[in-house]
Amino acid sequence: MALWRKFKKHGMNALRDVPVELTFPNTLASGKCQIQQGGMAVAWSCSQAADGKIWLISAHAVPGVVQHELGHSIHAYYWNGNMPSGSGIQHKKENCYNPGLGLSEGFATFMPYWVQFEPDAVNPVEARYNFNIETPGSGFCLGSSNEVRVASTFWDVYDKTQDGVSPIKDTWYFTKPYAPVSTFLKNPGHNAMYEYMSVYTAILGNNMALPIVNLFMLNTTQLP
Numbered sequence: 001m002a003l004w005r006k007f008k009k010h011g012m013n014a015l016r017d018v019p020v021e022l023t024f025p026n027t028l029a030s031g032k033c034q035i036q037q038g039g040m041a042v043a044w045s046c047s048q049a050a051d052g053k054i055w056l057i058s059a060h061a062v063p064g065v066v067q068h069e070l071g072h073s074i075h076a077y078y079w080n081g082n083m084p085s086g087s088g089i090q091h092k093k094e095n096c097y098n099p100g101l102g103l104s105e106g107f108a109t110f111m112p113y114w115v116q117f118e119p120d121a122v123n124p125v126e127a128r129y130n131f132n133i134e135t136p137g138s139g140f141c142l143g144s145s146n147e148v149r150v151a152s153t154f155w156d157v158y159d160k161t162q163d164g165v166s167p168i169k170d171t172w173y174f175t176k177p178y179a180p181v182s183t184f185l186k187n188p189g190h191n192a193m194y195e196y197m198s199v200y201t202a203i204l205g206n207n208m209a210l211p212i213v214n215l216f217m218l219n220t221t222q223l224p
């Protein structure tokens with residue numbers, strides 16, 4: 001599958017010792033992954049942090065959602081099930097909730113884009129998520145509490161394209177395509193995307209501090 005191939009190609013082992021259990025199709029009867037719609041519980045898709053198990057509803061049987069949920073599963077594995085505080089609540093990609101939700105969902109939503117698009121992709125739009133991760137536009141709430149802003153930050157760290165208007169510009173990227181993923185998975189314990197400004201600065205050096213802040217400002221993720 002595409003996600004495992006991308007990890008393996010870049011020298012990372014994303015495989016758990018025990019295969020990830022995927023329940024499909026998820027229905028109300030499972031008692032797992034329900035959301036409220038119009039005052040009623042409906043079955044939804046999710047990944048369980050403790051063991052990475054995934055439930056998918058039939059409408060979500062598309063690569064984008066599977067790669068998103070596997071992203072949660074891999075994240076939970078690397079962070080020993082200690083997900084960002086505030087994550088795991090019902091959410092829509094247009095809205096802001098809290099920085100922990102934004103971080104967890106933003107990473108998971110970056111996954112299908114990372115798997116399906118190379119760093120030189122122009123205007124990448126994933127079929128299921130259906131937004132341009134390079135320039136999401138004004139339809140999304142601003143700051144680290146919005147998952148699309150977090151996903152587009154990860155994208156700018158990955159892509160070779162320079163966008164933005166000086167000085168708020170994306171002028172750098174990790175030359176290793178796996179680094180945007182590995183620097184997240186291997187630096188656990190964070191509850192907000194803006195905390196990765198200092199993570200990246202520690203990795204790349206103080207002379208990169210300003211370009212790093214500018215990239216975050218381009219995506220508004222210097223804010224909570």
Ligand SMILES: [Zn+2]
Nearest residue numbers: 068072105108
């Ligand atoms: Zn999710």
